[in-house]
Amino acid sequence: QVQLVESGGGLVQAGGSLRLSCAASGRTFSSWAMGWFRQAPGKEREFVASISWNGISTIYADSVKGRFTISRDNAKNTVYLQMNNLKPEDTAVYYCAADRERGLPSSSRTRYDYWGQGTQVTVSS
Numbered sequence: 001q002v003q004l005v006e007s008g009g010g011l012v013q014a015g016g017s018l019r020l021s022c023a024a025s026g027r028t029f030s031s032w033a034m035g036w037f038r039q040a041p042g043k044e045r046e047f048v049a050s051i052s053w054n055g056i057s058t059i060y061a062d063s064v065k066g067r068f069t070i071s072r073d074n075a076k077n078t079v080y081l082q083m084n085n086l087k088p089e090d091t092a093v094y095y096c097a098a099d100r101e102r103g104l105p106s107s108s109r110t111r112y113d114y115w116g117q118g119t120q121v122t123v124s125s
Contacts, residue, residue, distance in 0.1 A: 009119030020081040022096030030074035033099040038092035050105035093118040
């Protein structure tokens with residue numbers, strides 16, 4: 001059974017920073033691609049960032065490129081999302097997700113087979 005647990009969300013002023021963490025259970029975490037998605041009220045869940053199994057390859061949504069950084073520590077079974085220069089439009093519930101079949105990053109929601117419960121990020125103006 002795979003479990004993903006996000007943490008690190010909260011309330012921050014515009015221009016501030018937050019670091020989200022996603023701790024995963026599972027002996028083969030190091031072979032999974034991992035992704036971060038977000039969902040704002042009344043909107044569909046959207047892709048934010050994804051990272052390959054070895055951390056070498058990453059992709060980002062255009063809206064966060066240059067401000068957010070995804071990384072992972074396979075020794076700790078954890079993936080991170082460093083969010084800088086936050087904007088009010090970044091307000092959403094942030095979810096991490098695991099693609100256990102493929103090791104390369106993807107922006108497609110359907111590629112991910114396990115999801116965390118989400119952590120709220122609120123950016124005030």
